[in-house]
Amino acid sequence: MSDEINMTISIPTDADGYVLLRCEHCGTYFKGTPSDLKDDGVLHIFCPSCGLISENYVTEDVLELAMKMAKNAVKDMIYNEFKKMERHSTRGIITFKTGKRPKHENEDPIRSGIEAMEICKFPCCKRTAKIKPLLKMTGAYCPFCGVKNYEIE
Template sequence: MNDIVTFKIAIPSDNDGYVLLQCEYCGEYFKCAPHDMESDEILHIYCPSCGLISESYITEDVIRLANAMIENYIQDTLYDFSKKMERQFSHNKFVKYKAGRKPKKEYEPPVYSTIEDLVEYNYRCCDRSAKINPLLKMSVSFCPFCGGVEFGNQ
Protein backbone atom coordinates (compact mmCIF):
# COMPACT_ATOMS: atom_id res chain seq x y z
CA MET A 1 0.00 0.00 0.00
CA ASN A 2 1.31 3.43 -0.94
CA ASP A 3 1.77 5.72 2.07
CA ILE A 4 1.75 8.95 0.06
CA VAL A 5 -1.56 10.37 -1.09
CA THR A 6 -1.69 13.41 -3.35
CA PHE A 7 -4.66 15.68 -3.90
CA LYS A 8 -4.83 18.26 -6.67
CA ILE A 9 -6.78 21.46 -6.14
CA ALA A 10 -7.21 23.80 -9.08
CA ILE A 11 -7.13 27.44 -8.00
CA PRO A 12 -8.94 29.49 -10.63
CA SER A 13 -7.72 32.84 -11.90
CA ASP A 14 -9.86 35.88 -12.65
CA ASN A 15 -10.51 37.24 -16.15
CA ASP A 16 -7.16 39.06 -16.13
CA GLY A 17 -5.17 35.96 -15.11
CA TYR A 18 -4.61 36.83 -11.45
CA VAL A 19 -4.92 34.31 -8.58
CA LEU A 20 -6.39 35.26 -5.21
CA LEU A 21 -3.99 35.13 -2.24
CA GLN A 22 -4.41 35.89 1.46
CA CYS A 23 -1.72 36.94 3.95
CA GLU A 24 -1.64 34.67 6.98
CA TYR A 25 -0.51 37.54 9.22
CA CYS A 26 -2.82 40.46 8.43
CA GLY A 27 -5.53 38.60 6.48
CA GLU A 28 -5.31 41.01 3.52
CA TYR A 29 -6.40 39.68 0.12
CA PHE A 30 -4.46 40.44 -3.05
CA LYS A 31 -3.91 38.87 -6.43
CA CYS A 32 -0.79 38.00 -8.40
CA ALA A 33 -0.24 36.39 -11.78
CA PRO A 34 0.91 32.75 -11.52
CA HIS A 35 3.79 33.29 -13.95
CA ASP A 36 5.14 36.06 -11.69
CA MET A 37 4.90 33.90 -8.56
CA GLU A 38 6.64 30.95 -10.24
CA SER A 39 9.40 33.06 -11.80
CA ASP A 40 12.97 32.14 -10.82
CA GLU A 41 13.66 35.86 -10.36
CA ILE A 42 11.21 36.06 -7.44
CA LEU A 43 12.54 34.60 -4.18
CA HIS A 44 9.59 35.48 -1.92
CA ILE A 45 6.11 36.94 -2.16
CA TYR A 46 5.52 39.88 0.18
CA CYS A 47 2.13 40.99 1.44
CA PRO A 48 1.25 44.38 -0.13
CA SER A 49 -0.40 45.48 3.11
CA CYS A 50 1.99 44.47 5.93
CA GLY A 51 5.12 43.74 3.89
CA LEU A 52 5.76 40.40 5.61
CA ILE A 53 6.62 37.12 3.92
CA SER A 54 4.08 34.40 4.70
CA GLU A 55 4.77 30.69 4.66
CA SER A 56 1.54 30.27 2.72
CA TYR A 57 -0.86 32.58 0.94
CA ILE A 58 -3.56 29.95 0.56
CA THR A 59 -7.04 31.36 1.10
CA GLU A 60 -9.51 29.97 3.63
CA ASP A 61 -11.68 28.60 0.78
CA VAL A 62 -8.83 26.42 -0.49
CA ILE A 63 -8.05 25.21 3.04
CA ARG A 64 -11.73 24.38 3.60
CA LEU A 65 -11.81 22.37 0.34
CA ALA A 66 -8.56 20.54 1.21
CA ASN A 67 -9.88 19.60 4.66
CA ALA A 68 -13.13 18.26 3.15
CA MET A 69 -11.18 16.22 0.57
CA ILE A 70 -8.93 14.76 3.28
CA GLU A 71 -11.88 13.92 5.53
CA ASN A 72 -13.70 12.16 2.65
CA TYR A 73 -10.56 10.20 1.77
CA ILE A 74 -10.06 9.08 5.38
CA GLN A 75 -13.71 8.07 5.76
CA ASP A 76 -13.56 6.06 2.52
CA THR A 77 -10.33 4.37 3.59
CA LEU A 78 -11.71 3.44 7.02
CA TYR A 79 -14.96 2.16 5.49
CA ASP A 80 -13.05 0.03 2.96
CA PHE A 81 -10.97 -1.39 5.81
CA SER A 82 -14.14 -2.18 7.79
CA LYS A 83 -15.69 -3.95 4.78
CA LYS A 84 -12.51 -5.96 4.36
CA MET A 85 -12.67 -7.01 8.03
CA GLU A 86 -16.36 -7.89 7.64
CA ARG A 87 -15.51 -10.21 4.74
CA GLN A 88 -12.57 -11.66 6.66
CA PHE A 89 -14.72 -12.59 9.67
CA SER A 90 -17.84 -13.59 7.72
CA HIS A 91 -17.15 -17.33 8.07
CA ASN A 92 -15.85 -17.18 11.63
CA LYS A 93 -18.37 -18.55 14.12
CA PHE A 94 -16.65 -16.97 17.15
CA VAL A 95 -16.19 -13.40 15.90
CA LYS A 96 -18.91 -11.39 14.18
CA TYR A 97 -18.10 -8.00 12.66
CA LYS A 98 -20.43 -5.64 10.80
CA ALA A 99 -19.04 -2.64 8.89
CA GLY A 100 -22.20 -0.61 9.07
CA ARG A 101 -23.37 2.05 6.65
CA LYS A 102 -21.06 3.95 4.37
CA PRO A 103 -20.37 7.40 5.88
CA LYS A 104 -21.93 10.45 4.30
CA LYS A 105 -19.51 12.47 2.17
CA GLU A 106 -18.39 15.88 3.37
CA TYR A 107 -19.38 18.68 0.97
CA GLU A 108 -16.38 19.82 -1.08
CA PRO A 109 -17.03 23.50 -1.80
CA PRO A 110 -15.70 24.80 -5.11
CA VAL A 111 -12.99 27.46 -5.10
CA TYR A 112 -13.89 30.71 -6.81
CA SER A 113 -11.68 33.63 -7.75
CA THR A 114 -13.67 36.02 -5.57
CA ILE A 115 -13.09 39.58 -4.37
CA GLU A 116 -13.44 41.52 -7.58
CA ASP A 117 -13.02 44.95 -5.96
CA LEU A 118 -9.21 44.72 -6.06
CA VAL A 119 -7.51 47.11 -8.49
CA GLU A 120 -4.49 46.50 -10.66
CA TYR A 121 -1.34 48.31 -9.57
CA ASN A 122 1.90 48.39 -11.56
CA TYR A 123 4.96 48.30 -9.31
CA ARG A 124 7.70 50.40 -10.90
CA CYS A 125 10.51 48.74 -8.91
CA CYS A 126 9.97 45.31 -10.51
CA ASP A 127 7.91 46.34 -13.54
CA ARG A 128 5.27 43.79 -12.52
CA SER A 129 1.66 44.22 -11.54
CA ALA A 130 -0.64 42.84 -8.89
CA LYS A 131 -4.20 43.48 -7.80
CA ILE A 132 -4.45 45.14 -4.40
CA ASN A 133 -6.96 46.86 -2.15
CA PRO A 134 -7.84 50.33 -3.57
CA LEU A 135 -6.94 51.92 -0.21
CA LEU A 136 -3.39 50.59 -0.54
CA LYS A 137 -3.16 52.06 -4.02
CA MET A 138 -3.97 55.51 -2.64
CA SER A 139 -1.64 55.29 0.37
CA VAL A 140 1.34 52.95 0.88
CA SER A 141 1.84 49.41 -0.31
CA PHE A 142 4.70 46.94 -0.48
CA CYS A 143 5.73 45.36 -3.75
CA PRO A 144 4.72 41.67 -3.60
CA PHE A 145 7.81 40.72 -5.61
CA CYS A 146 10.70 42.60 -3.94
CA GLY A 147 9.17 44.09 -0.77
CA GLY A 148 9.91 47.66 -1.84
CA VAL A 149 7.64 50.46 -0.64
CA GLU A 150 5.41 52.32 -3.11
CA PHE A 151 3.84 55.61 -2.00
CA GLY A 152 0.55 57.00 -3.23
CA ASN A 153 -1.30 56.86 -6.48
CA GLN A 154 0.71 56.48 -9.68
Protein backbone atom coordinates (compact mmCIF):
# COMPACT_ATOMS: atom_id res chain seq x y z
CA MET A 1 0.00 0.00 0.00
CA SER A 2 1.34 3.42 -0.95
CA ASP A 3 1.94 6.08 1.71
CA GLU A 4 0.96 8.91 -0.61
CA ILE A 5 -2.47 9.83 -1.95
CA ASN A 6 -2.94 12.55 -4.56
CA MET A 7 -6.29 14.26 -5.07
CA THR A 8 -7.13 17.18 -7.31
CA ILE A 9 -9.79 19.78 -6.61
CA SER A 10 -10.88 21.94 -9.51
CA ILE A 11 -11.59 25.51 -8.38
CA PRO A 12 -13.69 27.26 -11.04
CA THR A 13 -13.22 30.81 -12.25
CA ASP A 14 -16.05 33.26 -12.82
CA ALA A 15 -17.03 34.61 -16.25
CA ASP A 16 -14.13 37.11 -16.15
CA GLY A 17 -11.52 34.49 -15.20
CA TYR A 18 -11.17 35.29 -11.47
CA VAL A 19 -10.93 32.80 -8.58
CA LEU A 20 -12.68 33.39 -5.24
CA LEU A 21 -10.40 33.84 -2.21
CA ARG A 22 -11.13 34.46 1.49
CA CYS A 23 -8.89 36.15 4.07
CA GLU A 24 -8.47 33.99 7.16
CA HIS A 25 -7.99 37.09 9.37
CA CYS A 26 -11.00 39.28 8.54
CA GLY A 27 -13.12 36.92 6.42
CA THR A 28 -13.28 39.27 3.43
CA TYR A 29 -13.86 37.68 0.04
CA PHE A 30 -12.00 38.90 -3.05
CA LYS A 31 -10.95 37.49 -6.39
CA GLY A 32 -7.72 37.24 -8.36
CA THR A 33 -6.72 35.69 -11.65
CA PRO A 34 -4.92 32.32 -11.45
CA SER A 35 -2.03 33.70 -13.52
CA ASP A 36 -1.46 36.59 -11.07
CA LEU A 37 -1.78 34.31 -8.05
CA LYS A 38 0.77 31.81 -9.41
CA ASP A 39 3.20 34.45 -10.70
CA ASP A 40 6.72 34.05 -9.24
CA GLY A 41 7.03 37.86 -9.04
CA VAL A 42 4.28 37.94 -6.40
CA LEU A 43 5.85 36.97 -3.07
CA HIS A 44 2.72 37.25 -0.91
CA ILE A 45 -0.98 37.83 -1.38
CA PHE A 46 -2.37 40.63 0.78
CA CYS A 47 -6.00 40.99 1.83
CA PRO A 48 -7.52 44.05 0.12
CA SER A 49 -9.54 44.84 3.26
CA CYS A 50 -7.18 44.39 6.23
CA GLY A 51 -3.86 44.36 4.36
CA LEU A 52 -2.57 41.27 6.18
CA ILE A 53 -0.97 38.20 4.65
CA SER A 54 -2.80 34.92 5.29
CA GLU A 55 -1.31 31.44 5.28
CA ASN A 56 -4.04 30.39 2.85
CA TYR A 57 -7.03 31.92 1.14
CA VAL A 58 -9.04 28.73 0.71
CA THR A 59 -12.82 29.15 0.96
CA GLU A 60 -15.11 26.96 3.08
CA ASP A 61 -16.49 25.25 -0.04
CA VAL A 62 -13.04 24.00 -1.01
CA LEU A 63 -12.30 22.79 2.53
CA GLU A 64 -15.62 20.92 2.72
CA LEU A 65 -15.00 19.22 -0.61
CA ALA A 66 -11.44 18.27 0.42
CA MET A 67 -12.72 16.73 3.67
CA LYS A 68 -15.40 14.71 1.83
CA MET A 69 -12.85 13.47 -0.70
CA ALA A 70 -10.46 12.47 2.08
CA LYS A 71 -13.18 10.64 4.03
CA ASN A 72 -14.26 8.74 0.91
CA ALA A 73 -10.65 7.76 0.13
CA VAL A 74 -10.08 6.55 3.70
CA LYS A 75 -13.31 4.51 3.65
CA ASP A 76 -12.16 2.84 0.41
CA MET A 77 -8.69 2.11 1.80
CA ILE A 78 -10.07 0.54 4.98
CA TYR A 79 -12.62 -1.52 3.04
CA ASN A 80 -9.92 -2.78 0.63
CA GLU A 81 -7.66 -3.82 3.51
CA PHE A 82 -10.53 -5.68 5.19
CA LYS A 83 -11.30 -7.37 1.86
CA LYS A 84 -7.67 -8.60 1.70
CA MET A 85 -7.99 -9.94 5.25
CA GLU A 86 -11.22 -11.74 4.26
CA ARG A 87 -9.47 -13.50 1.34
CA HIS A 88 -6.62 -14.69 3.57
CA SER A 89 -8.90 -15.99 6.34
CA THR A 90 -11.12 -18.29 4.25
CA ARG A 91 -9.64 -21.48 5.71
CA GLY A 92 -9.09 -21.95 9.36
CA ILE A 93 -10.79 -21.79 12.72
CA ILE A 94 -11.46 -18.06 12.54
CA THR A 95 -12.93 -16.47 9.43
CA PHE A 96 -13.42 -12.82 8.61
CA LYS A 97 -16.34 -11.34 6.62
CA THR A 98 -16.10 -7.78 5.26
CA GLY A 99 -19.70 -6.89 4.47
CA LYS A 100 -20.97 -4.11 2.24
CA ARG A 101 -18.84 -1.34 0.81
CA PRO A 102 -19.41 1.90 2.82
CA LYS A 103 -21.44 4.67 1.18
CA HIS A 104 -19.57 7.68 -0.16
CA GLU A 105 -20.45 11.25 0.74
CA ASN A 106 -21.55 13.38 -2.21
CA GLU A 107 -18.64 15.35 -3.67
CA ASP A 108 -20.52 18.31 -5.14
CA PRO A 109 -18.48 20.51 -7.50
CA ILE A 110 -17.50 24.00 -6.36
CA ARG A 111 -19.28 27.00 -7.84
CA SER A 112 -17.56 30.33 -8.40
CA GLY A 113 -19.93 32.05 -5.93
CA ILE A 114 -20.11 35.74 -4.95
CA GLU A 115 -20.67 37.89 -8.01
CA ALA A 116 -21.20 41.32 -6.37
CA MET A 117 -17.61 42.42 -6.95
CA GLU A 118 -16.00 44.91 -9.28
CA ILE A 119 -12.75 44.66 -11.22
CA CYS A 120 -10.20 47.13 -9.87
CA LYS A 121 -6.93 48.13 -11.50
CA PHE A 122 -4.09 48.61 -9.02
CA PRO A 123 -1.64 51.16 -10.48
CA CYS A 124 1.23 50.10 -8.20
CA CYS A 125 1.50 46.61 -9.74
CA LYS A 126 -0.46 47.14 -12.94
CA ARG A 127 -2.60 44.13 -12.04
CA THR A 128 -6.31 43.67 -11.44
CA ALA A 129 -8.43 42.01 -8.76
CA LYS A 130 -12.11 41.88 -7.97
CA ILE A 131 -13.12 43.49 -4.69
CA LYS A 132 -16.30 44.71 -3.02
CA PRO A 133 -17.60 48.06 -4.30
CA LEU A 134 -17.34 49.57 -0.80
CA LEU A 135 -13.63 48.75 -0.65
CA LYS A 136 -13.19 50.33 -4.05
CA MET A 137 -14.73 53.59 -2.77
CA THR A 138 -12.92 53.71 0.59
CA GLY A 139 -9.57 52.42 -0.63
CA ALA A 140 -8.08 48.95 -0.64
CA TYR A 141 -4.72 47.30 -0.20
CA CYS A 142 -3.17 45.94 -3.36
CA PRO A 143 -3.37 42.12 -3.13
CA PHE A 144 0.03 41.80 -4.83
CA CYS A 145 2.24 44.33 -3.02
CA GLY A 146 0.21 45.49 0.00
CA VAL A 147 0.20 49.22 -0.86
CA LYS A 148 -2.94 51.09 0.26
CA ASN A 149 -4.61 52.63 -2.81
CA TYR A 150 -7.22 55.32 -2.29
CA GLU A 151 -7.87 56.13 -5.94
CA ILE A 152 -8.62 52.84 -7.60
CA GLU A 153 -9.76 52.82 -11.21
